[in-house]
Amino acid sequence: MENTIKFQDLIRGKKPLLVDFYASWCSPCKMMQPVLQELVSMVGNEVKVIKIDVEKNPQIARSLRIQGVPTLILFQQGEILWRQSGLVSAQHLAQVIQKHSKKIPV
Structure with a gap:
């Protein structure tokens, strides 16, 4: 449960x-x-960028319905902005981040 709180x-x-x-x-x-x-x-x-082992964190994997690995999910402010399973290039990921991330003043 502690991992879930930290992840949240x-x-x-x-x-x-x-x-x-x-x-x-x-x-x-x-x-x-x-x-x-x-x-x-x-x-x-x-x-x-963080990595989460689905076998060591099954509750997180279940809650997000991770059915295959690797699965990449982009979050911001608790929302899923983008999700994809399988291999993805760094260039594609950079484009996804630029397209989907919300510009929020800190």
């Missing part, structure tokens, strides 16, 4: 949060790691 706090933030739901045994999930690193180098601190 994270997704309610003003800064966009990209969550990579993965499993340690998943080969495509492992391929996403360098993509996410490239994304961070492209967009800097415009977005926070």
